[in-house]
Amino acid sequence: MVNETQHTCSASSSSRSDGGSSSGSESSKDNSRCSTPVLDADRHERLRDKMRRRQDAGDKWFSLEFFPPRTANAAVNLISRFDRMGAGGPLFIDVTWHPAGDPGSDKETSSMIIANTAVNYCGLETILHMTCCNQTKDDITGHLQKAKRLGLKNIMALRGDPAGEEWEEEVDGFNYAVDLVKHIRSEFDDYFDICVAGYPKGHPEAESYDADLRHLKEKFFAGADFIITQLFFRPETFLKFMKDCQAIGITCPIIPGIFPIQGYHSLRQLVKLSKLEVPQEIKDVIEPIKDNDAAIRNYGVELAVSMCRELLDSGMVHGLHFYTLNREVATTEVLKRLGIWKEDPRRPLPWAVSAHPKRRVEDVRPIFWASRPKSYIYRTQEWDDFPNGRWGNSSSPAFGELKDYYLFYLKSKSPREELLKMWGEELTCEESVFEVFTCYITGEPNRNGYKVTCMPWNDDPLATETNLLKDQLEKVNRRGILTINSQPNINGKPSTDPIVGWGPSGGYVFQKAYLEFFTSSEIVTALLKVLKKYELRVNYHIVNVKGQNITNAPDLQPNAVTWGIFPGREIIQPTVVDPVSFLSWKDEAFALWIEQWAKLYEEESPSRMIIQYIHDNYYLVNLVDNDFPLENCLWQVVEDTFELLN
């Protein structure tokens, strides 16, 4: 009887089966024992497996193509765009390879570094394009090794455009994309997922459509995992192509490349490059409105939506690949109208996970970097292992120095002029600094009428969760408790709570109240007297820029301040207050006063000297209220402190 139930599985006591994951990768065995309750099995799967899982589940998905920017400022903007467009849930993004832009270099605008940033700092599954013509095997191998080292797992293998006008075969060189596919498989075995390009109308240089199909088949048999097509203008073009591919035995996923027309000139340029012909019915619409950008974009969106609908309705297409041209509006609009832009309010963990394979098991971080996750990732990039289950297990607690404030993924999104407007063209006293902090908390404009939407320690407006504490935060900032991080206590809210929830549904999340701030030594003196009353309840760490460190938690134990209990799982405790890491964080936190704020002003100017004074004399304080089931006592601690001072 029992054996007839669906759940039955035979297992001997010593065997350990694979956990039922459909993943065939060698890492699936480790994963079967990793307890991190990521919402998306995605985090542990390779791209081709995710694609298959989504297809099997009948899910529709999309992906986004970007090209590397030309300038550092454009790179900052592109990264913000990755963050914003990443919110819609692309299955992956891809970054094109610009041979002219030194694509494998460490420049902040190189293809390699943009892809690295997308994976490591934005947590996006990413495909790096790579072209092979006019390059030696050693060059290519070097690029691939670097990509692997950076945590990139997917390559789009392309031939690239020949150097001269005419295409000439090189002896012993890479002449076709298939050579690159073979090379990747022979040198890197199954490490990379490989994507190749398909041409629904045939490659412009191919002898014929059929010959081109045969080339594609070669690429598939050489080891390509899936195909992304060149853009096309009519759905039937793609559907015929797909049937033709399947007919000759190409069984991997084929993803249509969608190009929402966004402007007259970009269309013309693309058509010229791709040697495609724009159908007459489209030309007829566009030519009359060619000077009306908005009209063209509206038409482009309309056209793309209708083509995508037809593709999806065919039942043959599960995913759509968008040529974004690094723009946001048109693609987002199309995706929203198709209903496949899905902002998932659920978070696997309270912080955004990185997509580097080394960080696959990472599930605990110090709370200090909560608003500077990219800096945290940067400063821990050399770690061999990432803490899993317990911060105390971390075997590599040495943080890299943060001297590279210029790095584009760490830079403020706002230019100097805007920062000055927010933080004050001229500071007159410490209180004018208090005011900046207060305006950031309240969202009210400052005395010059500008809203303070970021701070040196936080490049984004206040988090929803922090809003819960807004009134108290405002009160204390006004009086010189300059808060840079905080969280309320939570005693078992459902994991689906829209504000504080995270992790899979059916769980409960908890928090200890946390407050972190800069403040003067006078306030610290009073605070320490008050804290004596709270000795067993409140843990504190108080440190100045010189590293003088005052704490009542002398044994360097991390204190878990966020944790979750889930059905059928071990406990997850994703944020800790770690006394050791706090000393690395304080270097960064104090340096931000100077690097981001003081340096806005002339040397020797009063404004700069005020910031310098705070940097030199204030303390950085963190407080944890361990009694999470009771009302948060930290506000009382601060109030008692002010009372003592009066």
Place this chain on the structure above:
Amino acid sequence: MVNETQHTCSASSSSRSDGGSSSGSESSKDNSRCSTPVLDADRHERLRDKMRRRQDAGDKWFSLEFFPPRTANAAVNLISRFDRMGAGGPLFIDVTWHPAGDPGSDKETSSMIIANTAVNYCGLETILHMTCCNQTKDDITGHLQKAKRLGLKNIMALRGDPAGEEWEEEVDGFNYAVDLVKHIRSEFDDYFDICVAGYPKGHPEAESYDADLRHLKEKFFAGADFIITQLFFRPETFLKFMKDCQAIGITCPIIPGIFPIQGYHSLRQLVKLSKLEVPQEIKDVIEPIKDNDAAIRNYGVELAVSMCRELLDSGMVHGLHFYTLNREVATTEVLKRLGIWKEDPRRPLPWAVSAHPKRRVEDVRPIFWASRPKSYIYRTQEWDDFPNGRWGNSSSPAFGELKDYYLFYLKSKSPREELLKMWGEELTCEESVFEVFTCYITGEPNRNGYKVTCMPWNDDPLATETNLLKDQLEKVNRRGILTINSQPNINGKPSTDPIVGWGPSGGYVFQKAYLEFFTSSEIVTALLKVLKKYELRVNYHIVNVKGQNITNAPDLQPNAVTWGIFPGREIIQPTVVDPVSFLSWKDEAFALWIEQWAKLYEEESPSRMIIQYIHDNYYLVNLVDNDFPLENCLWQVVEDTFELLN
């Protein structure tokens, strides 16, 4: 100002200080990052450091000496005595070395194996005696290596008694205890804590009291960490000896050996062996009552108490070492009257920790072995690493086979005749088995008037915590849900709760409700139907002896069912329901039906066949209610199941 506070410590951001532990051992660095909130720092300290810490804190402590038993049955009893006397909080126990008893062998009565059992299975800090005369260096090194391998960390280095009547020096051999001390230090560096013997009246073979003191000084300077003295009859004997030792530069702790007189014959024998003279005032009391054992023991207790008081009151003595003669009553009485027998109701973890250094970081175990911790320790003894922080991290999940039911530390404390009285001389049907389970739960006598105080899966009476569930357990056992393990759900009780609390004070403990039982396939069929209603809430694993396994938790994730939140700590989750381990446990759980119960009866007897039938046909079921903040639904699940069956 701030720098004047007591807590101030300077620390650069990269340095990681030692956490303030007074331990000088090389392991202290790891410990500073181990998050296990053991109540006693003891677990991570070596004996000499514990001794110093207790002395510095002004604590009084005691230790207990035992000799290895002669028979396997006596060994079973001795281990029970270790467990009982361990509850009083000895700083350590020591086990004497019996050259005639093959002391270094694997026999269950050898000194080595008894000490091993005390450390690993009873969790007691243990000193193994070792004598060196008439042994080769290789023999001694072999013994020491074995001791180290077994997790023993302390050696009492003794000369031992010469083989013949007269003492002759051996060339190149070990002639004195000091040779052994030197050998241990030269071969094992600082690994072992070394204890040596002191003779308050001088060694009987020494040329003089002063010469003997000089020998002791040699042992101290050769590397002995502390001294335990031979017994003596007058406190002033010890106090003079101690002053004399200190006067010649012996600065280590000197612990008086206390011998509570327990009987006329044992006193005479000991006196003969130790060549001590009994003072006249004692003889005068004893001789007239020499045939009255109780009177002599009462006198002995009285005498010991008054001598110990005088020693402790002197301010020179912090610890007392008791020669127990493997007896319990007199020593326990003395300790209780002195007020240094301290049963600490607090538990560092919900289960008793082992004292093997390898297990120092262990803080999570599967719940299945909750009532068979010695079996769990035995089956995991070959593991190189023990899970810490997270069960999923465990790198060695392979359990040793349990074929050695005969091992004395795994055997039932009750002899066959008693087991038959409890579990039935004759079973007539499955229901008579239900009745045994029910009587065990209720504590009521069975139909023959015997109380069932143990079961094959549990050698002790019902745990206090399980008592919370008594009524429900009784009801379900009567109907054939044969429970062997359970715990109630707990939603944040103080860690000091006398029943379910554990860990340091100021914390909160939590549990998910758990129920584990054997039951028939008919009941399982109904249960599975009922469980569909509880699909998202209840995790189940159901397995029969052949390993047919039914579960709704297919990804082999461990489920944390006991956890605690403490001030300034990471989360501790000491018990999990681990699907992989469950399959190892089921082998053991099913085998216990046969090994412990069926084999009480004749082959082919109806009683034996009933147990065999249950073994062959029943399922082992475990259920976890994940919704710990709500009322435990597992009883409803069982009730629904019975309802469905009716």
